[in-house]
Amino acid sequence: MTAVREHLGDDVPLIVDANQQWDRPATQRMGRALEQFGLIWIEEPLDAYDAQGHAALAASLDTPIATGEMLASVAEHQELLRHNAVDLIQPDAPRIGGITQFLKLAAFAEHQHLQLAPHFAMEIHLHLAAAYPHEPWVEHFDWLETLFNERLRISDGRMHLSSRPGLGIALSEQARAWTQAVREVGTRP
Template sequence: MPPSTADAIPAAFQAGEATLDRISWIRLSSVTLPLATPISDAKVLTGRQRPMTEVAFLFAEIGTEDGHEGIGFGYSKRAGGPGQFAHAKEIAPVLIGEDPSDIGKIWTKLVWAGASVGRSGLSTQAIAAIDVALWDLKAKRANLPLAKLLGAHRDSVRCYNTSGGFLHTPIEQVLENADASLARGIGGIKIKVGQPDSSLDLKRLEAVREHVGDEVPLMVDANQQWDRPTAQRIGRALERFGLVWIEEPLDAYDAEGHAALARSLDTPIATGEMLTSVAEHWELIRLDAADVIQPDAPRIGGITQFLKLAALADHRHLQLAPHFAMEIHLHLAAAYPHEPWVEHFEWLEPLFNERLEIRDGRMHLSGRPGLGFTLSDQARAWTVDQAEFGDRP
């Protein structure tokens, strides 16, 4: 007699008495969020990318036999959204019947379901939405905000605004945006640099620093547009502005170049947002290539992978400033041992019914369980594709 399917599964992977609930339903949604104004940073001005007009989101909603539900999301800018949705559709069926609390096991199972396309990039970004939903579900089951489930070190996190300082924005409007951010209670201001004519960057930065004063935390972001000599030269010129950091001065994968720059400049170097795995970030950490590490949970595979990376960063006493997706990263930053930063973008607000509280330069955790967000009717209206698996309780 041939062995049964259950007999063929190693005992270590078979469910036991500790499995109290199972995943019974998954819904994946591809949502396209239009931006009110085309967005340009240095990558556009150097001809490497076109202006950004929309952001594609992959939402995962997961339900269990006992009626618990969680929601998570990932995203892609300019390209990749349909690909993330397509890959998630292929691998999502393996979730049915799994214990939703076994998040690490599920992450590995999803990776193996799509092993031929690797363990970074689009494939694990598709997994990220599912992973985030499982963590949201787990925290909701415990009736805790996600940060409290993870073990928060603080109930609020320093925050800075990025959306008001893009290069398509005239400097007069940048200054007005800075005033509005500070009036709203946001603590710091970041502006984009990296133009082909660096003297224009310096003029914009001089105007912002003079306008907001020396006490306001100020950052700049070159979006990978300098080569090593240019980054060294401009980095020295930027020292006088007392910046919190210089972000992505070099190509995201030039870890050795970032390390040399970090050694030679007084201003801290920040990078990491474009990397798509823990392994890629480890190269930065190993080479002391960043004073401030900027992982993006949706880009590296979700919260499960982010926690691994955070442990490595903590071991080296690095500063942490997660990229974008403040709705997720507020919780993860609150659980980091060293005082972090969170990036403020208001772009995602139409997708959710709830809002984050910002005051006194900090973003505050709410008492809502999980991530603390529910999808808005507008998010449903912007849905361009959807797939469901299993049966909703």
């Protein structure tokens, strides 16, 4: 971390993602050791369902704690919120039940003045994050670009919403070739 911070300088935001690999004592040690680097957050230091452990970390460390990407419902996220276990919530709209469920969770997060950093699927999350009243973070995965005909416009570290209708994306022919089955809903035989 020292070499990374020295190489990038103090103006570049750094985040550490533990990906649920640390136990509570290791997270406390690592969290204290990493505080000197001015991290934006430590992501998923503990098991995603350890609300009490995340709450203890959030209370004891200066570095914000982020988690939620692996949770599969609004109710599971509410457990984190109930325990004051996160400084930054990371819901994944497809995983928690879609756009409506994401917006419900975002309302709870806003009420607690949490930061938002949706997980994965930036083509969906960019639009949802843009509706959040506090400036959010949105992950970018360039290896997903082959799935879509359109590309997200990114400049100066910011993603820009398109003016195309809906989410502004269409599946590419390559993505369509990977389709295993097709079902039509709402049609009669």
